Amino acid sequence: MPTYRAPLTDMQFLLRDVFKAEELFAAMPDTKEVTEDLIDAILEAAAKMATGVLSPLNQSGDREGCHFDAGVVTTPKGFVEAFRAYAEGGWPGLTGDVDYGGQGMPTVLSALLEEMAFAANSSFALYAMLTTGVTHSLSRLGSTELKEKYLPRMYDGTWSGSMCLTEAHAGTDLGMIRTSAVPTADGNYELSGTKIFITAGEHDLTENIIHLVLAKLPDAPAGPRGISLFLVPKFLVDDAGNTGELNKVKCGSIEHKMGIRASATCVLNFEAAKGYLVGELNQGMSNMFTLMNYARLSMGIQGNGLADASYQVASAYAKERLQGRAASGPLQADQAADPIIVHPDVRRMLLTMRSNIVAGRALSMYAAMQLDISRFHPEPAARNKAEQLVALLIPVQKAYCTDRGFEACVLGQQVLGGHGYIAEWGLEQNVRDARIAQIYEGANGVQALDLMGRKTVRGKGELLRVLVAEMDEFAAGQQGVAAMVAPLQAFEECKRRLIDTTASVIKSAAGNPDQVGAASYAYLELMGLTLYSFMWQRVLAAAFAAMELGQGNQDYCDGLVKTGEFFMRHLLPRSKALVEEIAAGPEVMMALRADQF
Numbered sequence: 001m002p003t004y005r006a007p008l009t010d011m012q013f014l015l016r017d018v019f020k021a022e023e024l025f026a027a028m029p030d031t032k033e034v035t036e037d038l039i040d041a042i043l044e045a046a047a048k049m050a051t052g053v054l055s056p057l058n059q060s061g062d063r064e065g066c067h068f069d070a071g072v073v074t075t076p077k078g079f080v081e082a083f084r085a086y087a088e089g090g091w092p093g094l095t096g097d098v099d100y101g102g103q104g105m106p107t108v109l110s111a112l113l114e115e116m117a118f119a120a121n122s123s124f125a126l127y128a129m130l131t132t133g134v135t136h137s138l139s140r141l142g143s144t145e146l147k148e149k150y151l152p153r154m155y156d157g158t159w160s161g162s163m164c165l166t167e168a169h170a171g172t173d174l175g176m177i178r179t180s181a182v183p184t185a186d187g188n189y190e191l192s193g194t195k196i197f198i199t200a201g202e203h204d205l206t207e208n209i210i211h212l213v214l215a216k217l218p219d220a221p222a223g224p225r226g227i228s229l230f231l232v233p234k235f236l237v238d239d240a241g242n243t244g245e246l247n248k249v250k251c252g253s254i255e256h257k258m259g260i261r262a263s264a265t266c267v268l269n270f271e272a273a274k275g276y277l278v279g280e281l282n283q284g285m286s287n288m289f290t291l292m293n294y295a296r297l298s299m300g301i302q303g304n305g306l307a308d309a310s311y312q313v314a315s316a317y318a319k320e321r322l323q324g325r326a327a328s329g330p331l332q333a334d335q336a337a338d339p340i341i342v343h344p345d346v347r348r349m350l351l352t353m354r355s356n357i358v359a360g361r362a363l364s365m366y367a368a369m370q371l372d373i374s375r376f377h378p379e380p381a382a383r384n385k386a387e388q389l390v391a392l393l394i395p396v397q398k399a400y401c402t403d404r405g406f407e408a409c410v411l412g413q414q415v416l417g418g419h420g421y422i423a424e425w426g427l428e429q430n431v432r433d434a435r436i437a438q439i440y441e442g443a444n445g446v447q448a449l450d451l452m453g454r455k456t457v458r459g460k461g462e463l464l465r466v467l468v469a470e471m472d473e474f475a476a477g478q479q480g481v482a483a484m485v486a487p488l489q490a491f492e493e494c495k496r497r498l499i500d501t502t503a504s505v506i507k508s509a510a511g512n513p514d515q516v517g518a519a520s521y522a523y524l525e526l527m528g529l530t531l532y533s534f535m536w537q538r539v540l541a542a543a544f545a546a547m548e549l550g551q552g553n554q555d556y557c558d559g560l561v562k563t564g565e566f567f568m569r570h571l572l573p574r575s576k577a578l579v580e581e582i583a584a585g586p587e588v589m590m591a592l593r594a595d596q597f
C-alpha cells in the first residue's frame with residue numbers, strides 16, 4: 001500500500017527561500033505574528049494529520065464509497081473519526097475571521113494544508129474545503145447576525161458547508177437556474193428547486209450542514225443578473241444558536257462516479273426550505289465569482305497534490321524495478337537487469353512530473369499570497385495590484401495545475417507499467433480522483449474563456465501588463481547573477497511570445513466573434529507555461545543563491561537546479577507551437593457543419 005509523505009522540505013524552501021513569506025507577513029499588521037517557527041509548527045502538524053489520519057483511509061474509502069439509504073448518507077468507515085480529529089486540530093478555522101473564532105492565518109498556509117490533504121485523501125479534503133469555502137463567503141458577505149450564528153460552529157468543525165449552484169439544465173450557464181426564493185412575512189425566504197452534483201450536500205460527519213444556494217426571486221431580472229445567494233441550514237438554528245427542527249431539504253440520491261468515491265455527490269431537493277439572504281439581492285453571481293477565487297485555487301491544488309502523491313510512488317518504484325540495461329552498459333552487473341530509472345524515457349516521465357509539481361506548487365502559493373495581500377495589506381495600492389493579479393492568475397492556476405496534475409497522475413501510472421493499472425498501488429485511484437478537478441468549479445475550457453475573453457481581450461491586456469511588471473522587476477533583481485543568464489534568456493523569449501501573441505489576439509478578436517473561443521485553450525496553455533517558467537526562475541535564483549552561500553541542503557538545491565534545467569530545455573519550447581496554434585484562428589474549426597461531426 002502506498003504511503004504518502006508530506007513534502008515539507010519543498011514547501012519550506014518555497015516559503016522561506018523563494019517567497020520570503022516571513023518578510024511579507026511582517027509587513028502586514030494582521031499577520032506580523034506569523035513567524036517561521038509558527039509556520040513550521042503548522043506545517044508539521046498538518047503533515048501529521050495528512051499522513052497519520054487521512055492517508056490510511058484513502059484506499060479503503062475509495063473501495064467502500066458512500067452509502068445512501070432513504071435520504072441518509074453515510075460516509076465510509078473511519079471518516080467520522082477522521083473529521084473529528086481534523087476539527088479538534090483546529091483546521092476548519094485556520095484562515096477564519098478572528099472576530100468569530102477563526103485563527104486569521106494567511107491563505108498560503110491553508111494552500112499547503114490543502115495540498116497535503118488532497119494528496120493524502122482527496123475525497124476527505126473536499127468535505128473540509130467546501131466548509132472553508134462557505135465560511136469565506138459568509139465572512140465576506142454575511143450579515144453580522146448570520147456570521148455570529150454560523151461561523152463559530154463551522155470554524156470549530158461542529159457544522160460543515162456545501163455550495164449549491166448546479167441544476168440539471170444549468171451547469172456552466174448558471175443564468176438559467178430555476179430554483180426559486182419566495183419572500184416570507186418574517187423577512188426571509190422559502191427556497192424550492194432541485195440542485196444536482198452537490199459535494200458534501202448530505203453526510204454524517206457533522207451535526208449540521210450549512211448550504212449556500214443560488215436562487216432567483218419570482219420578479220428577478222432574467223439571466224445571471226437575477227441570481228441571489230442564500231444560506232439554507234439542514235437543521236434550523238434558533239437565536240441562541242441551538243439546532244432545532246429539520247429544514248425542508250432532502251437528499252434524493254447520490255451519484256456513482258469515476259473517482260472521489262468517498263465524497264458524497266448529492267441531488268438536493270429544496271421543498272420550501274427556509275433560507276436567509278447572503279449579500280445583496282441579485283448580486284449572487286458577481287459575489288460568487290469573487291469568492292470562487294478561493295475554491296478554484298483549491299482545485300488547482302488538488303491537481304498538484306495528487307501529482308505529488310503519484311510522483312512519490314513512481315520515483316521510488318523506478319529505483320527498485322529491474323528491467324533492461326542502461327544504454328551505456330550494465331550499471332548493476334551483479335543483478336539480472338538495471339533499475340528502470342537508468343532509461344531516459346522513464347526519466348522524461350519523472351522529470352515532467354517533478355518539474356511541473358514544483359512550478360504548480362509555487363504558482364499556487366504565489367496566487368495564495370496575492371489573496372493574502374489583497375486581504376491583509378495596509379496599503380490600498382498594494383491590495384489593488386494583488387486583486388488584479390488574482391483575477392489573472394486564478395483561471396490559469398485552476399486549469400493549468402489540474403491539467404498538469406492529471407497528466408502527472410497518468411505518467412506516474414505509466415512509470416509502473418502494468419502495475420500502475422492495478423488498484424493496489426494507488427496510482428489508478430489518483431488518475432480517477434484527479435480527473436474531476438479539470439471539470440468542476442468551472443470546466444477548464446471555461447477558465448480559458450474567462451482568461452482570454454474577460455481578463456485579457458475585454459481589458460485590453462491591462463492585467464497582463466501588471467503581471468509582466470512583476471516579472472520584469474524580478475528579472476532586474478537578477479542582473480549580474482551569472483548562473484541566471486541562460487534561464488532568464490529562455491524565460492524572456494517565452495514572455496515576449498506571450499506579449500506579442502496577446503497583442504495580436506486582442507487585435508484579431510475585434511473582427512471575429514469566434515476568435516477568442518478558438519484560441520483560448522492554447523492561450524491559457526501559453527500563459528501557464530510562461531507562469532511555470534516564471535516560478536522556475538524564482539526557484540532557480542533561490543537555489544543558486546543558497547549554493548553560492550553554501551547554505552541549506554546543497555544536494556537538494558542541486559537536484560532542484562537540474563529539474564529546473566529540464567523544464568527550461570524540454571518543456572518550455574512547447575510555447576513556440578502554442579503561438580502557431582493560437583495564430584491558426586477559428587476558420588477551420590468552424591468550417592464543419594454540426595451534422596458532419
Ligand SMILES: Cc1cc2nc3c(=O)[nH]c(=O)nc-3n(C[C@H](O)[C@H](O)[C@H](O)COP(=O)(O)OP(=O)(O)OC[C@H]3O[C@@H](n4cnc5c(N)ncnc54)[C@H](O)[C@@H]3O)c2cc1C
Nearest residue numbers: 163164165166171172197198199265440441442443445446
Ligand atoms: C463530482 C462532481 C462534484 C461537483 N460538485 C459541485 C458542487 O459542490 N456544487 C455545485 O454547484 N456543482 C458541483 N458540480 C458541478 C460542476 O461544477 C459542473 O459539472 C461543471 O461546472 C460543468 O457543468 P455541466 O456539467 O453542466 O457541463 P456543461 O455546462 O453542460 O458543459 C459541458 C461542456 O461544454 C463546455 N461549455 C459549456 N458552455 C460553454 C461555452 N459558453 N463556451 C465554451 N464551452 C462551453 C464546458 O466547458 C464543458 O466541457 C460537481 C460536479 C461533479 C461531477
